Amino acid sequence: MSYALAQAMRAIRANWVASVSTITTMTLSLTILAGFSLVSVNLNAVLQNLQNELQIAAFLDDGAPVNQLVDTIRSWPEVASVDFVSKQQALASMVQSLPSLRQAAALIDNPLPNTLEIRLVDPAQTPVVRTKLAQLPGVNHIEDGSDAVNTFLAINDALRVGGSILIVVLLSAALFAIVNSIRAAIAQRRTEIEVMRLVGATRGFIRSPFLIEGFLLGLISAVVTLGLAVPGYQFIVLRLSDQLAFIPFVRDNATLGEIAGLLAALSVLVGLVGSAISVSQYLREPA
């Protein structure tokens, strides 16, 4: 085993141009995959956030039976909470967030309606609750944030489909790089392999250096990728978290560690599978 390992390392060093080129291709593929995974994870976090914040606003007619409405709605099982925001409160909070409106607000009649802000147990129930609200007396019209959520869901879906295609293409590129690299290594050692066969070396003895070489190329690519992706992500989060405050950047080590582990495992797997393909293609026993 240690001999096979030494042989594999010797091969990687002896063919360093080919090795570097393979590692580069693999690193490139993996880095794009890493970037894609991180975007996807963050987008999911945004979506989660949006869904949690999603609430329904029911705008009331003046003179609607507020207390009765609040009681009715609160009794529905889909509803987590109901808050009444009077037209005065609504105006006050508007003025607070946009101070330039203060004078205008003093000059005119308050145009804002009384509002019920409704939070649901499960955001998926939004359409049901909307229908029920529309039938209540005194409810003028209803708004909810589902448009934004739907947009994000659509982006997420597109990303998932595009991502799957991307993954296949990138992993194929990585796989072919490995297959090619190991094939070259085998071609270079033709006579050695021939002599090994003639003196009676086992299949395992002949094959293991190449499998180990594939494994090592995968491992090195994984290390290089993580060496680029980890500080890269930290930098991006640091630079963007202020500008893009609405994105709850994923920073928890468990999630990020999982992505890193998955990428590393994938890289090593591609290395092993690639070399296994080469070995079974180009090291067949005649007859």
Add this chain to the structure above:
Amino acid sequence: MIQFHHVTKTYPRTHTHALRDVDFEVKKGEFAYITGHSGAGKSTLLSLLLRRILPTEGHVYVAGQDITRLRERRLPHLRRAIGMVFQDHRLLSHLSALENLTFALRATGNRGNMEQRALLALRQVGLAHKRKAFPIELSLGEQQRVAIARAMVTNPPLLLADEPTGNLDPDTAMEILELLNDVNIKGTTVIVATHSRDLVDRFKRRTLVLRNGELVRDDDRGGYSL
């Protein structure tokens, strides 16, 4: 030691009948030539013994075992029992004489004191002093002797040589043949495929003559005459 039982070998791609109904036995400890013109089927016969190819018909036995039925997993076991020498020696050019031998030892799963065993084998072919030389730094005769040392370093009971003197001048060829004779005297069964009339006539041993794939003569104390 080895037995060919009505062996026919046809190469399907070229429809060449390389061997036709070849039937003979070589006993343990024997020395035998396989002779015949170019294309008579000598190399084919040796390839069958190594099971690099399978016969079209018939069976080949090595040490009592029908190797035509050998599973692929057992091939290394068969080949460890056979030392093989080629005309073009097939030494590894990036390894020294000694390393070529330790390479063979390692490849066959030998671990302990490989250097000593390799050196001993080199000494037996009279090349201990050239252990550090690379193949390119050796004469053709010396290269062939290293190849014999490599074939014998694992102490196989059977040694096959395909045209081992093909590239050598007559005197050097005789040296190589003496070396093979030494190996045989120590108990190894030796089979030499050659079309060298000189050798066979000067160093008389059992001679099997092939002609167009047929075994046409089997003389105890041969001579080449076809």
